[in-house]
Amino acid sequence: MYLLLEKIGSGTLEFLETSGRMGMFLMRALTSMFQMPFKVNPVVRQVHFIGARSAFVILFTGLFTGMVLGLQGYYTLRKFGSEGFLGSAVALSLIRELGPVLTALMVIGRAGSAICAEVGIMRNSEQIDALECMAVDPFRFLIAPKLLAGIIAMPLLTAIFDVIGILGGYLVGTGLFGINPGAYFQGMYTSVVWADVEMGLVKSLVFGLLMVWIAACKGFYLHMERSGGFGAEGVSRTTTDAVVLSSVSVLVWDYLISALLL
Amino acid sequence: MMSNQDDHNPPVVIELAGVEKSFGRQKVLRGVNLQVREGRTLVIVGASGQGKSVIIKHMLGLVRPDQGEVKVFGRDINRLNRKQKDEVRENFGVLFQNAALFDSLNVYDNVALPLRERTRLNEDEVREGVMAKLGLMGLQEAINKFPAQLSGGMRKRVGLARALMLQPKIVFFDEPTTGLDAHKSNELYRLFYRTQQQLGYTAVIVSHDVPKIFKLADEVALLAEGQIQGCMSPEDFQLSEQPTIRAFVEETMGHLYSSDREENGLYAQV
């Protein structure tokens, strides 16, 4: 009984401590983003890393997601005799939900894990200490470009995902099921409004922030991990934690944003 | 704090007073008192694992003492806010024991980083400064290599080049010559001596290279049992009657003088 209480207590403390640390981390990262002089190069490099290098994966998943939506959508809509709505069904589900969420999950797997491992290894091998001793702010130098790049890259990748997905749905709908191409796009035009695009945009911005925030913070405070953040194993365990945590957070925030903006 | 300034006693720039530090249940520092005076070179010696690197990390403000104070330029470094801490650290040049090079940057970019981040020099000026320092360290050939592709001694030298990049007022070298051959380390000692003459920096050096390092030292401090056993000029240190210091001197330097005999003894046993 006593042991249980103790466990709950220390668990709560750890949770509070971690949340506080993460909050402070985000504040510092955000403020250091706006410190002058602003350097463009590191941000471009990070956008390249997070964005450009993920583009292929996103194209691929986007295409297949759109195609499967075409398939399943057609199957469902046919039951109600409203195959004509395939365009709007595909577009709406992509723009509002699947585009941002699936893009975020894919990018977390690729770039989020890499960010966490990179920062974690820098912590482990005293590179972050070295930065601090040079009076170079690690937040400004290391974290801010990544955070900004995440916020820039995620909506762009989501947009690619959406467009390719809509194309995939079109291919399946017109090629496989003989739906009228004009009807596919006409349905889309009439049903997709700015609010839908806005919701997708807000989501992808938030997801981009969440991904870099969680990944970088986990890596940055690797040495404070309770489970021991030492060596290669510590980095790999923390990276796994970061991927899981950011994926779950994406889904939770997806729900919250949907509920808020609906 | 910095008042007793006369020719013989330059002002104290770093002061550790009663510093205690434990890691978990292991008590590493048990009340360290140590002063570093401006323009002087302090060499910290002691057996491996005694906490020499931990002392340096206290001076850098990377580790917070459990007890006691660390004052740099008269200010408690652990009470400074981030900006003030940076102002203090702008005067530092640090070589970590493991060199702590940025492993995703090549040698050139590693050494250029302080210039790029802390000054507004253009790339040509950066190049000039970097190549000069790399030349001093004999690293011109290696500028495009990454830290993982360097030997241990080369990594140390890159770290030194980076530490000396911005004309520091205080340098911290954690085992600068470990991993270097005798020729390279002699060269490095000469280089330290020259740069020290030029820049007049204050130096805190941790080294196992006894007695060679004594030539560079104004003061030698021995760390043992979590405390500074004594801090004095190298001459006094070698003649000191204090038991721990004597034991250390005999252990390290006696070994040097009687190495023939000991080696014979060793071989005789095999």
Ligand SMILES: Nc1ncnc2c1ncn2[C@@H]1O[C@H](COP(=O)(O)OP(=O)(O)OP(=O)(O)O)[C@@H](O)[C@H]1O
């Ligand atoms: N972050 C840390 N966490 C736990 N223990 C630590 C930490 N840093 C140092 N120690 C412990 O403190 C002691 C002193 O370490 P330190 O690295 O200062 O030794 P050192 O005197 O520099 O030795 P060497 O000459 O081998 O470099 C060691 O026992 C080490 O295990």
Ligand SMILES: [Mg+2]
């Ligand atoms: Mg050490």
